[in-house]
Amino acid sequence: MVVRETGEFAEDVYMLGSLFMPIYLVDGENPVIFDAGIDILGSLYVSEIKKKLGNRHPAYCMLTHSHFDHCGSVSYLKKHFPSMKIVSSDKIGRVLQQPRAVDLIKQLNRVMDPMMLVTKDYPVPDRFEPFEIDLPVKEGDTINLSSDLSVIAIETPGHTRDCISYYIPEKKMLFSSEAFGIGELDFYIQAEFLVDYDMYYNSMKKMSRFETEVLCIGHHNVFIGDDAVRYMNESIYHCEKFYELVKKCLEEENGDIEEVKIRIKAIEYDNNEKPKQPELAYMLNLEARVKAVKRHVKENIDGRDRCSSKI
Ligand SMILES: [Zn+2]
Incomplete structure (x- = not known):
């Protein structure tokens, strides 16, 4: 099955914001959001998180990488949910110390301003600001969310050097973002090896070894069941073809x-x-x-x- 709309797609798991620039929420004893989209959708994300969680706050925001469209709203979300811990590779922290990288993230977020139309009924959010990583993770680190829910960090470099994917074994759910490319089954999946081809290819192979029922990529779609496995295989195929x-x-x-x-x-x-x-x-x-x-x-x-x- 391919999910092509925002909302709940598995028990207590939601795609929020927009299909194009989503964030994911996994609710539970310690709710988690995965990625933080673009800055202009910040108030939409906050509003939708509050709708699902009421007075509770997300305990963690787990970032997949340092690109503008995955960490755009972090500072704004943190303002609304101050106790939320930002989780990611410590390499992201180093990227955000480089003024040129921060300027590029700000510039690319501004290019997305036409999406303001989506949020015309919401308050204007703050623009992107650099932030600190509260909880750096590396290969194999596990964060226990409750007695029956955990998240494992998988280092998946190749798209960027700081790429981390997250796997929830109890749900057989993988948040790969762009480490598996972006696209459609039976059509085209854009290979995303910005840093290194072998690194990217090996990261895909590594993720393929995790038994995955639900695959959450960075934009547009979630793949469930056989389609999750098919997407992973097709990503590898399209990557080879693109090369x-x-x-x-x-x-x-x-x-x-x-x-x-x-x-x-x-x-x-x-x-x-x-x-x-x-x-x-x-x-x-x-x-x-x-x-x-x-x-x-x-x-x-x-x-x-x-x-x-x-x-
Ligand atoms: Zn990216």
């Missing part, structure tokens, strides 16, 4: 990254009718992905040459 496509384009364009970007954008972005990431973010990410393929191809050739020179 081959970029490699072929690089060969045909003599390694010219700008020409390759134009060709890939025409296929992947210009034809996409769905709400999509801002063009500025897409182009930054596309350049990173093309460079990652170019680097990977070169390393493989260099590696082969080193091996053959030893013979």
Whole structure:
């Protein structure tokens, strides 16, 4: 089953905000939210969390990575829920100490301002501000939410260096964000290896080893049952195909990254009718992905040459 609307999609588990820029809420003795969307939807997220939790506050906000559309509302949410602990890789803390990174997060959040239309009946939220990680987690750390509910942190670098996915074993539920790409079953899943191809690929393989009934990705959809497994497999397939496509384009364009970007954008972005990431973010990410393929191809050739020179 594919979930394509906000609301409750499993017992006590909700997609809130917008389908395009969701946050997830897992209710219980210690409620948790996963990710914090964009800043302009901050008051919508707060309002919807309050509708579900009443006077209770989320105990944790678990962040998957430091991109603008996953941590945009953290400071605003923290203002409304001061006892809520921010959980993530400590690498995010280091990213937020870099003024250039903070400026880019602010700039990309402002590009999303047209989404204000969604929230015209809500108070105007505060803009993105840097924040502290209250509870840094690393591979295998487990946070016990109650006697029968826990969250395991899985380091899944490759999309960013600070990517953490979260697995709830009692619900067989995986919050992978973009570590499994973004897209649709039987159509196209955009591979998101901004940092390194092998890292990203190995992260997908690692997540595939967790028995998953419910897969919560970063945007648009939640996949349940067989579709969760199918999405994970298709993500790996599309990632391999994208790598081959970029490699072929690089060969045909003599390694010219700008020409390759134009060709890939025409296929992947210009034809996409769905709400999509801002063009500025897409182009930054596309350049990173093309460079990652170019680097990977070169390393493989260099590696082969080193091996053959030893013979
Ligand atoms: Zn991202």
